[in-house]
Amino acid sequence: MIKVGIVGGTGYTGVELLRILVNHPDVELKVITSRSEDGLPVADMFPNLRGHTDLRFSVPDVQTLGECDVVFFATPHGVAHSLAEDILNTGARVIDLSADFRLQDAVEWEKWYGQPHGAPGLLPQAVYGLPEVNRAQIQEARLIAVPGCYPTSVQLGFLPLLENNLLPEQMLIADCKSGVSGAGRGASVGSLLCEASESMMAYAVKGHRHLPEIRQGMERAAGKAVNLTFVPHLTPMIRGIHSTLYAQAPGLAEDLQALYEARYANEPFVDVMPAGSHPATRSVKGSNVCRIAVHHHTHTGQVIVLSVIDNLVKGASGQAVQNMNIMFGLAEDAGLKQVALLP
Amino acid sequence: MIKVGIVGGTGYTGVELLRILVNHPDVELKVITSRSEDGLPVADMFPNLRGHTDLRFSVPDVQTLGECDVVFFATPHGVAHSLAEDILNTGARVIDLSADFRLQDAVEWEKWYGQPHGAPGLLPQAVYGLPEVNRAQIQEARLIAVPGCYPTSVQLGFLPLLENNLLPEQMLIADCKSGVSGAGRGASVGSLLCEASESMMAYAVKGHRHLPEIRQGMERAAGKAVNLTFVPHLTPMIRGIHSTLYAQAPGLAEDLQALYEARYANEPFVDVMPAGSHPATRSVKGSNVCRIAVHHHTHTGQVIVLSVIDNLVKGASGQAVQNMNIMFGLAEDAGLKQVALLP
Amino acid sequence: MIKVGIVGGTGYTGVELLRILVNHPDVELKVITSRSEDGLPVADMFPNLRGHTDLRFSVPDVQTLGECDVVFFATPHGVAHSLAEDILNTGARVIDLSADFRLQDAVEWEKWYGQPHGAPGLLPQAVYGLPEVNRAQIQEARLIAVPGCYPTSVQLGFLPLLENNLLPEQMLIADCKSGVSGAGRGASVGSLLCEASESMMAYAVKGHRHLPEIRQGMERAAGKAVNLTFVPHLTPMIRGIHSTLYAQAPGLAEDLQALYEARYANEPFVDVMPAGSHPATRSVKGSNVCRIAVHHHTHTGQVIVLSVIDNLVKGASGQAVQNMNIMFGLAEDAGLKQVALLP
Amino acid sequence: MIKVGIVGGTGYTGVELLRILVNHPDVELKVITSRSEDGLPVADMFPNLRGHTDLRFSVPDVQTLGECDVVFFATPHGVAHSLAEDILNTGARVIDLSADFRLQDAVEWEKWYGQPHGAPGLLPQAVYGLPEVNRAQIQEARLIAVPGCYPTSVQLGFLPLLENNLLPEQMLIADCKSGVSGAGRGASVGSLLCEASESMMAYAVKGHRHLPEIRQGMERAAGKAVNLTFVPHLTPMIRGIHSTLYAQAPGLAEDLQALYEARYANEPFVDVMPAGSHPATRSVKGSNVCRIAVHHHTHTGQVIVLSVIDNLVKGASGQAVQNMNIMFGLAEDAGLKQVALLP
Structure with missing residues (x-):
């Protein structure tokens, strides 16, 4: 033990x-x-x-x-x-x-x-x-x-593109939506139910502390500087991050679905959804899974990646335990087999 | 297996x-x-x-x-x-x-x-x-x-009083609040987010199908007829039942806290909270536990029992698995050790 | 002006x-x-x-x-x-x-x-x-x-019974459910979205500050002492109070629907719903109206009154303006004609 | 009349x-x-x-x-x-x-x-x-x-840029988040509280019916073809649309705050927020106002516009009444002076 x-x-x-x-x-x-x-x-x-x-x-x-x-x-x-x-x-x-x-x-x-x-x-x-x-x-x-919660979902979503050097254009966008638990358990007016429920808003558009962390990880993967715009939003729910990622890649011919499936084939906690999917954050609520769907608008050259996690699990404590499991040679999913609570 | x-x-x-x-x-x-x-x-x-x-x-x-x-x-x-x-x-x-x-x-x-x-x-x-x-x-x-969801929470809340014949007066009240999942996954207007969220309402005041089931169980425990008023309410949340139970028992001298603790001492899935507690449904969300607190207004003779469950777990599927475990001689909590998802 | x-x-x-x-x-x-x-x-x-x-x-x-x-x-x-x-x-x-x-x-x-x-x-x-x-x-x-928010909804619900001396039994119950805005805009952990949403709980069962206020008003109406049990609950929504009122009145023969309709016939902000109704708090969200439905279980002698208000309007600021209108001889509904926001 | x-x-x-x-x-x-x-x-x-x-x-x-x-x-x-x-x-x-x-x-x-x-x-x-x-x-x-709800918020957000021909690059992105009332009052599983609350998801990434409408309006304003990527998201709230708009405009030197303020100076229902603002949808809940904030990351050349409306008011019925007022020569804000319900 x-x-x-x-x-x-x-x-x-x-x-x-x-x-x-x-x-x-x-x-x-x-x-x-x-x-x-x-x-x-x-x-x-x-x-x-x-x-x-x-x-x-x-x-x-x-x-x-x-x-x-x-x-x-x-x-x-x-x-x-x-x-x-x-x-x-x-x-x-x-x-x-x-x-x-x-x-x-x-x-x-x-x-x-x-x-x-x-x-x-x-x-x-x-x-x-x-x-x-x-x-x-x-x-x-x-x-x-x-890793932080936003950085986990954004990096896992962009990695296959970056590692394969598929993004000739520099401007990437991460439009991220987080549940309120991301703001922690501290008593603050902005996190009150009466302030945060039944509403949606962006915050920290000028610059969020997770931006340099995301950029650091993306640049390691790309092997070069990355120009990222990151806009976080406060969403009226307890748990969950939904990252909607945009990358302009005109002329890209790769089969992105196959690329993503191959990249994560052996990952116990990354689930590449079937082509055309729209993962919902509730499908990972309470679980350590990151679910990803990749869409490609070939006529415009826009790649859109949808990446969802539970910010408190894969975005924090679950990932921490996953690290512990790896460090101590345990099964990587030991203690992390929870099925998301749905509904 | x-x-x-x-x-x-x-x-x-x-x-x-x-x-x-x-x-x-x-x-x-x-x-x-x-x-x-x-x-x-x-x-x-x-x-x-x-x-x-x-x-x-x-x-x-x-x-x-x-x-x-x-x-x-x-x-x-x-x-x-x-x-x-x-x-x-x-x-x-x-x-x-x-x-x-x-x-x-x-x-x-x-x-x-x-x-x-x-x-x-x-x-x-x-x-x-x-x-x-x-x-x-x-x-x-x-x-x-x-058992049904309401009947589980109401019976577990009233049982110690009924089994010990502590209720001289006949009129008992169960004011119950249920999350919307109790209405099922069928597409109905009343269960739409836009109809059921940000609102609270009673329903079926005239008579709800769970009333005869609750009465049957209570009468078995009491060994006599029971006069129960049951009012269910639709609450803007996914899971959870909060039953607030009222029993008039003037002159009752028993230590109800001790009575409840003794009654459920060996029950793996009934948790009698400390005196003065107010159990929240979120403390059982996703778990098979029923948490109960008993209050006694000695000056008025009113006993108030608060009983919470997750309607889909102890109020349905968890209890079903608990039954299976008992039927097949397994550990009663096999597969049922989930900790409630909080927050 | x-x-x-x-x-x-x-x-x-x-x-x-x-x-x-x-x-x-x-x-x-x-x-x-x-x-x-x-x-x-x-x-x-x-x-x-x-x-x-x-x-x-x-x-x-x-x-x-x-x-x-x-x-x-x-x-x-x-x-x-x-x-x-x-x-x-x-x-x-x-x-x-x-x-x-x-x-x-x-x-x-x-x-x-x-x-x-x-x-x-x-x-x-x-x-x-x-x-x-x-x-x-x-x-x-x-x-x-x-008046306070709970006291408004509870008194309006009980008044016709009390004023007409229809409650031979002393034990009355007010099981009340309030939205979180009742707790105010102060930063407190208990009012955080992550604590108060997706959950239901009673609080202050031992005694809430609104109890003496409610009792004072009820006793004025009844002309005698009243034995009231009041249990407030925190409900996962922003606005609204739903009071479920119980009164044991065996043998009561009055037509309660007619009684309530007559009592409030000239009241601009009390709406007695048709017999058998279940008013929802969302039907008064943002409006100064109190909607009431009265149910009578003649076989058990139980009277059940459902009374809903918006705690911030009829339960506070709207009622304050209604008072101002009366004090200054204005139309009583001046500035108070808002229709509830539904959905 | x-x-x-x-x-x-x-x-x-x-x-x-x-x-x-x-x-x-x-x-x-x-x-x-x-x-x-x-x-x-x-x-x-x-x-x-x-x-x-x-x-x-x-x-x-x-x-x-x-x-x-x-x-x-x-x-x-x-x-x-x-x-x-x-x-x-x-x-x-x-x-x-x-x-x-x-x-x-x-x-x-x-x-x-x-x-x-x-x-x-x-x-x-x-x-x-x-x-x-x-x-x-x-x-x-x-x-x-x-106009449709998404098209209203997106067009109002992009118009000043398009009308002034400030977007040399073609690729524009509208990442939009809508409350569930946008899906209507029809009974569908996907709009149930138990499916749509406590979750966030994109939908119709392949193509949404509002895309051609938005494009039509944007192209009229720009006087040329516009390449728009539009991704709508279902957000766990009743009302509100939050559109986060992205436009790459390297080298843009205009004072966008002044531009937006000038463009909408005489508009009764468009509120350009102070520089650096993050409008929340709840600030327009129940009102006919569109609130807009414009952000400019000069180091990356990214313009980010935040545009919020109540989808049922400025995004539908309020705008319809605004049209009626204009058609019949009434005050444009007749019947539309409601203050947003906050909290």
């Missing part, structure tokens, strides 16, 4: 980690921390966990965490910067769900997050935890940066 | 059975029927099942079904009446999620369902599948009538 | 007052206050008002407010206590949407609100602004306490 | 016409038709109208309709084809909310709607009722084709 700790368990990625891990066949949950809720049974805050765990929140403590085989960070950015090194020094591995180690360029990170990077020395060993790209490195990794 | 068939797999209880059974460790799904969708892969209709099953819908056929160990009916009322006997004769057992065998009194059934009872001869062997009441009979049963 | 001021314009009752008043034919909006948003154009906070008003928030100032004919308070409890007297002294009238003057008994108020009553001296002149009961006093009033 | 008839009053655009017209100061509603609901009071079907109209549905009859000054068609496509000419011959004018006269090219219409065009002879006199483009022709028109 792998001994697991969680730092920061009171947010949505925290409770989602718990939902997955309490039923994971190879995991023993040892510790979950929260400074504000020290001593509170986790199931008192999240009653869905009643009967599944007796764990209580405790104040984060490096020694206790160091007795784990792996420690997940489900914290706001900046926290993992200050704690990860100490934990790594105990021999435990770290899987960070925050943005702290996603950008390889600390200067870029500081520009987007508006504060000094607290652990640039760890960046060389941080592996970007997108298994469909970095599976081999993940196996060896001691520090994983779990 | 238990070989399972499902008759009528295109509705919400059908897809919910599939969601549970594809991950059930002791089950092999053999056949799922639909006259209208013959030949269609199940996962084409319900894309959440892609990758979990290759089964196709087929026309119901007694011989094929008879090769199963157990056949679930997830059909409109009347269908199980006409098919169950043939299937039972093959030696397979039957678990009926419809209302066909819930009422022991065929005349009463005909009054509420407006058509002749098609199989009164089977009623003596039909066991009402509420494990918290009938576990022993379920173990021996060959034909199970799975 | 009646000159109007609003104290506390940043909450939901504030913006709803504005929605109504900017189109009111007899009103000139002069001032709207907010300490935190001083100087901000109202339409910057509430973009639905763009093009309808150029007003800016200002710090509350007695002299400026005193130049109005009437000042609405859309503030948390306690604020009107400290400001109302000064404003009344300027000659302006006050319509308070908060709970500050709803209870005639200051001691009772202090018990439920947990703080000293700040203006007990004003209680004798405070008129409870339920026009269907107190229209004559409202005409003469200088200080109005606008 | 203008005498008004409505053909086909049982859908969402029908009830929305009624909501607006019962409070229109210059309108007398004379007749509303429905073959299936002949004799039924309109307010029995749509209880929000109780107290606002006593009208009953009647079978469509040319003579009765011909006594009106104007007849609205709120019917499925094809119906206006067969009835409009007879009504025009009586002297009444026709405002058609369906798609029947939107495309000037009957062959194109037949291609997209899969049936013969029933009234090509009327096309020359049909005026496309987008007041921001065709106000002068609307004043003189006897037959109006009210």
Whole structure:
């Protein structure tokens, strides 16, 4: 059994980690921390966990965490910067769900997050935890940066085009729609039911923190600079991201359906839908799957990719567990076989 | 492995059975029927099942079904009446999620369902599948009538009071709020998002088909006639039933919290919340648990019980699988360990 | 034109007052206050008002407010206590949407609100602004306490029974379901879309602040003590209250449908639905109407009344404007003719 | 008073016409038709109208309709084809909310709607009722084709760019998100709350019927062919369209904010938001306003326009009434001053 700790368990990625891990066949949950809720049974805050765990929140403590085989960070950015090194020094591995180690360029990170990077020395060993790209490195990794939710859905949607150098034009567009859980469990007016339901709006059109992360991943795949426009939207639902991706590729003759199917044929968590499909986010609600459909308007040269995930699962906690499974040599889908809740 | 068939797999209880059974460790799904969708892969209709099953819908056929160990009916009322006997004769057992065998009194059934009872001869062997009441009979049963959604939440909420004869006054009230999935997957104007969301309404105040079923169960528990007022409400959400139960019991001195905790101490799927709790339906969304809180206004003599379930799980398909587990001597929670999806 | 001021314009009752008043034919909006948003154009906070008003928030100032004919308070409890007297002294009238003057008994108020009553001296002149009961006093009033949302729907539903002394039994039940806007625009975790949508729960079963207000009104109507159980529920929608009212009245022979129709025949904002109806909250969304249906189970003696309002209109800001109309001799429905937004 | 008839009053655009017209100061509603609901009071079907109209549905009859000054068609496509000419011959004018006269090219219409065009002879006199483009022709028109919902939001968003020939590149993208009411009040599985809520999906990526209509309007404005990719999405809310428009215009130096403000300075129902804004659909819910924000990523040359409307108001019935107001020389905003319902 792998001994697991969680730092920061009171947010949505925290409770989602718990939902997955309490039923994971190879995991023993040892510790979950929260400074504000020290001593509170986790199931008192999240009653869905009643009967599944007796764990209580405790104040984060490096020694206790160091007795784990792996420690997940489900914290706001900046926290993992200050704690990860100490934990790594105990021999435990770290899987960070925050943005702290996603950008390889600390200067870029500081520009987007508006504060000094607290652990640039760890960046060389941080592996970007997108298994469909970095599976081999993940196996060896001691520090994983779990990709963001938008970046996961956008990269998986664009990868086959980029890797095969099929996009002669530079201008790519990712029009992304996210459920409100992406904004976290913090009390903010904009996330109130009365503000966010029965409405649709774009936000951060000027620039969103996930843009440099997406670009970094796309440029690695393309081997060149990529010009991406990314517009996120707040959608009146709890979970789900729907990314609608546009790429102008006049004259493109490839069979994109076959290309996508081949690229993801061995991926346990990427499902290329039949030609002509329109995946709905509810088809992945609560599951770790990314479903993709590729459309090609040959008369206009426009390629349209539809990519859906559950932002809290494949976009966060599920992908984190997938990384853990790979790191520890478990079945990659251990604990991740949940069928999406439909309806 | 238990070989399972499902008759009528295109509705919400059908897809919910599939969601549970594809991950059930002791089950092999053999056949799922639909006259209208013959030949269609199940996962084409319900894309959440892609990758979990290759089964196709087929026309119901007694011989094929008879090769199963157990056949679930997830059909409109009347269908199980006409098919169950043939299937039972093959030696397979039957678990009926419809209302066909819930009422022991065929005349009463005909009054509420407006058509002749098609199989009164089977009623003596039909066991009402509420494990918290009938576990022993379920173990021996060959034909199970799975309780309705409202009846499950109302009976579990009232049982400790009734069984202990604590209600001197006769007038009991069940004010119940159900998500829209209770109305099924049929295309009807009243269940459209634009009609049912952002609104709340009572319905069937004059009399709902679940009333005689609830009364039958309550009277068995009380050993006497029960006077119940039942008002169901349509609530703008997909899943969940919240039953608010009222019982006037002036002078009642019992420690109801202790009574409820004792009654359900050994029940794997009934969770008595701490005193003063307000269970939310989302705490059971996708799980087979019924959560109950009991409040007692000693100054007025009013007992108020709050009882929540997921209408598609403990109120239908989950409870059906719980019955199967009991019938076949499996762990009662096999395949039913899902944690509620929260948020 | 009646000159109007609003104290506390940043909450939901504030913006709803504005929605109504900017189109009111007899009103000139002069001032709207907010300490935190001083100087901000109202339409910057509430973009639905763009093009309808150029007003800016200002710090509350007695002299400026005193130049109005009437000042609405859309503030948390306690604020009107400290400001109302000064404003009344300027000659302006006050319509308070908060709970500050709803209870005639200051001691009772202090018990439920947990703080000293700040203006007990004003209680004798405070008129409870339920026009269907107190229209004559409202005409003469200088200080109005606008009823709460639950109290409006519950009292209007019970009044005909109480006024006619038709309830021999004492135990009455109000099972009420409210949209989330009833919790206000404050940032709280419980009101987040991800917490409150797709779920149903009771709250404050032990005792809710609206209970003494409802009881006060019911006892006035009945001329005797009333034993009421009140259970509020949080419902996953923005607006609307659905009150399901239960009264045991064995042997009651009255034609309740006729009784209700007669009671409200001349009321512009109470709509008694045809016998057998189930009013939906969406039928009053955005309108000042209370729709009521009365059901009578003669075999059990149970009377069931269904009463729906929009909590922000008839349950708050619309009713406040209705009071203003009465106070100033305007048409009672001036500015209040909005048809509910359906779908 | 203008005498008004409505053909086909049982859908969402029908009830929305009624909501607006019962409070229109210059309108007398004379007749509303429905073959299936002949004799039924309109307010029995749509209880929000109780107290606002006593009208009953009647079978469509040319003579009765011909006594009106104007007849609205709120019917499925094809119906206006067969009835409009007879009504025009009586002297009444026709405002058609369906798609029947939107495309000037009957062959194109037949291609997209899969049936013969029933009234090509009327096309020359049909005026496309987008007041921001065709106000002068609307004043003189006897037959109006009210624009579709997507086409309204997309055209208003792109017009200033097209009219000023600012888009050297041809590839434009309209990524549009619509509430479910756009799918109408017909009972279909895909529009059920349990299918459409808590989910997001694209549809008709291959080609949507609104594409040729949008293209026709854009090409008129541009004076040349336009290459548009249009992807509609189903969004879990009742009302609202959010169009996110992308145009690549490298080197564009214009002050787009000023351009948009100037273009719509005199338009009563187009609101250009301040620079940097993100309009939410709820800011127009129930109102006839289109709110637009224009963003320009000068470093990439990407122009992003956000355009929101209420699909049932500015996208259908409100715009229809705006056309009527223009045709009959009324104030253009008569009956259309509703403030959006927020929250």
